[in-house]
Amino acid sequence: MKRGAPVALLAIGMTLVVATRGIDLSVGTVIAISGAVGAATIANGYGLVPALVTAIAAGLAAGLFNGILVAFIGIQPIVATLILMISGRGIAQLITEGRILTFNLPSFAFLGSGDFLGIPVPVWIWVLAAALVIFLVRRTALGLLIEAIGVNRKASALAGVNARVLLIAVYMASGFCAALAGIIITADIRGADANNAGLWLELDAVLATVIGGNSLLGGRFSISAAVIGAMIIQTIDTGILLAGFPSEYNLVIKAVLVVIILVLQSPNITGDLKFLRQNLFGGRAKAAARQEAGK
Amino acid sequence: MKSILLAGVAAFTFAAAAASAQTVGFSQIGSESGWRAAETTLTKQQAEERGIDLKFSDAQQKQENQIAAIRAFVAQGVDAILLAPVVATGWDSALEEAKDAEIPVVLLDRSVDSSDDLYLTAVGSNLVHEGEVAGEWLVETVGGEPCRVVELQGTTGSSPAIDRATGFRNSLDGHGNLEIVRSQTGDFTRSQGKEVMESFLQAENGGADICALYAHNDDMAVGAIQAIKEAGLKPGDDILIVAIDAVPDYFQAMAAGEANATVELTPNMAGPAFDALEAYWADGTIPPKFIQTESALYTQADDPQGEFERRKGLGY
Numbered sequence: 001m002k003r004g005a006p007v008a009l010l011a012i013g014m015t016l017v018v019a020t021r022g023i024d025l026s027v028g029t030v031i032a033i034s035g036a037v038g039a040a041t042i043a044n045g046y047g048l049v050p051a052l053v054t055a056i057a058a059g060l061a062a063g064l065f066n067g068i069l070v071a072f073i074g075i076q077p078i079v080a081t082l083i084l085m086i087s088g089r090g091i092a093q094l095i096t097e098g099r100i101l102t103f104n105l106p107s108f109a110f111l112g113s114g115d116f117l118g119i120p121v122p123v124w125i126w127v128l129a130a131a132l133v134i135f136l137v138r139r140t141a142l143g144l145l146i147e148a149i150g151v152n153r154k155a156s157a158l159a160g161v162n163a164r165v166l167l168i169a170v171y172m173a174s175g176f177c178a179a180l181a182g183i184i185i186t187a188d189i190r191g192a193d194a195n196n197a198g199l200w201l202e203l204d205a206v207l208a209t210v211i212g213g214n215s216l217l218g219g220r221f222s223i224s225a226a227v228i229g230a231m232i233i234q235t236i237d238t239g240i241l242l243a244g245f246p247s248e249y250n251l252v253i254k255a256v257l258v259v260i261i262l263v264l265q266s267p268n269i270t271g272d273l274k275f276l277r278q279n280l281f282g283g284r285a286k287a288a289a290r291q292e293a294g295k
Numbered sequence: 296m297k298s299i300l301l302a303g304v305a306a307f308t309f310a311a312a313a314a315s316a317q318t319v320g321f322s323q324i325g326s327e328s329g330w331r332a333a334e335t336t337l338t339k340q341q342a343e344e345r346g347i348d349l350k351f352s353d354a355q356q357k358q359e360n361q362i363a364a365i366r367a368f369v370a371q372g373v374d375a376i377l378l379a380p381v382v383a384t385g386w387d388s389a390l391e392e393a394k395d396a397e398i399p400v401v402l403l404d405r406s407v408d409s410s411d412d413l414y415l416t417a418v419g420s421n422l423v424h425e426g427e428v429a430g431e432w433l434v435e436t437v438g439g440e441p442c443r444v445v446e447l448q449g450t451t452g453s454s455p456a457i458d459r460a461t462g463f464r465n466s467l468d469g470h471g472n473l474e475i476v477r478s479q480t481g482d483f484t485r486s487q488g489k490e491v492m493e494s495f496l497q498a499e500n501g502g503a504d505i506c507a508l509y510a511h512n513d514d515m516a517v518g519a520i521q522a523i524k525e526a527g528l529k530p531g532d533d534i535l536i537v538a539i540d541a542v543p544d545y546f547q548a549m550a551a552g553e554a555n556a557t558v559e560l561t562p563n564m565a566g567p568a569f570d571a572l573e574a575y576w577a578d579g580t581i582p583p584k585f586i587q588t589e590s591a592l593y594t595q596a597d598d599p600q601g602e603f604e605r606r607k608g609l610g611y
Binding site: 003098099100102113185188189190191193195196197238241242244246247248250 | 326328329332448451452477478479480482484485486487489490491493494497498514517518521525544610611
């Protein structure tokens with residue numbers, strides 16, 4: 001549960017972006033940037049609150065940048081966020097001057113490896129973030145408007161939805177979630193590793209979103225399902241580590257398990273299974289029904 | 296630009312002061328890691344100590360920049376060239392030009408697949424040997440006691456990961472009391488080192504069954520130390536820790552008694568290179584084609600706090 005916190009947080013933001021028929025590939029890099037910014041703030045002698053504020057501000061700024069590229073300039077989301085995915089790691093390295101920036105601040109480290117009421121703090125963070133986002137999108141019209149953009153942006157704009165502002169908002173939400181994940185990762189190892197923090201995590205986040213049953217083509221979405229998807233991925237990862245296979249097999253095993261999960265979920269396969277079941281067990285009843293109809 | 300100007304001025308005044316000083320061109324890959332930054336710093340220090348006029352060129356990870364630098368060094372008529380090649384192939388023509396100009400070339404820390412009469416010598420570390428030194432330390436420290444060892448490997452398939460694993464096993468061979476019970480990749484990173492160590496601890500009875508940890512680099516060990524502390528055990532005491540690289544953060548952990556030993560991958564490749572060059576300039580001594588740098592072992596007895604102070608300014 002605790003190890004899955006970064007991917008779960010990313011999956012929350014990613015689900016919102018995906019619901020608008022977008023994708024945010026930059027989240028892994030945003031983790032590195034916000035972690036580096038937070039660690040640099042502490043290294044310069046500031047306390048917990050300034051570190052959190054600057055780290056989250058970095059995430060929001062990254063989201064704003066992505067959102068403007070997508071909403072106003074009209075660049076395809078995959079390309080727009082790719083820009084930051086590639087270049088952002090350089091920014092993070094500039095901040096840490098290419099080394100692992102270590103710091104010693106127990107209150108910040110607490111966010112990564114502490115416990116509150118017997119539950120690890122990272123788990124609190126992602127559960128609260130998920131609850132907040134679910135509340136916002138389901139108790140207000142926000143979720144519906146986001147889905148509307150994903151289904152048909154032009155039509156929703158004509159219907160009076162302010163698509164641009166909403167798009168920027170979802171990318172900023174994604175940046176915010178990535179910043180939280182960056183804080184957790186950085187606090188966990190008490191150092192900002194600009195080269196490796198969050199590396200390839202954006203792909204795990206997309207995977208979690210898809211395992212949760214969300215379509216990359218936008219529209220209907222479920223945050224809780226995406227978070228469950230993230231937990232499934234983490235269970236697989238931890239399970240592989242505990243099982244003690246040689247490391248060469250890690251990725252193969254993961255791939256096989258993910259394929260199995262996706263196949264079980266696929267609407268086509270589910271349809272086929274239902275068809276088979278009906279033919280095997282309900283064959284006689286159907287034949288009788290057909291005879292009835294024939295009469 | 297400013298630094299180039301400064302370097303130029305420094306070179307000029309230096310040449311005026313000691314007309315007989317040797318000039319060496321150094322084509323460095325770039326500064327992709329802390330280790331490489333430390334290598335650059337140490338090369339400059341070594342050159343200054345020996346009164347060698349060093350012309351430094353940063354290739355920013357591009358081979359064409361390195362080839363251009365070699366040609367520039369040849370045109371300037373330097374006395375030797377140090378080259379840390381970014382890739383292994385494609386050096387033939389540049390090295391031939393240096394050879395035709397009778398300028399010796401010394402390769403640092405990486406090798407090339409050109410014919411070996413095109414360069415004077417190569418200086419580098421032996422990765423298998425590093426693993427062996429780490430293994431020998433553990434064998435001696437544990438003595439005859441039974442010991443279950445867990446291993447944090449480097450990136451799967453990379454040559455340091457393969458060679459450091461092989462060397463360690465070579466040393467453990469014939470000591471039946473030491474057994475590697477779990478081995479998993481931590482990708483050379485601190486966060487993966489921590490995560491994998493957590494799973495080791497969980498799988499091995501909360502860590503009670505683990506006697507020692509061998510990590511293929513210091514960063515993974517630093518992550519693992521945190522995992523061990525959070526599991527309520529004392530790293531360096533309940534679990535012996537040995538790693539490779541000798542980076543400043545690890546010395547800090549050793550000074551705090553949380554780690555036991557590390558094997559140095561020295562960033563001082565230039566020292567042996569200049570030694571070989573000075574002998575060559577003096578009486579034409581031809582060095583062996585490969586000069587293996589020392590893989591020194593550092594333990595808690597070697598003043599870890601002092602080593603940390605010494606290293607932290609090198610740019611790691």
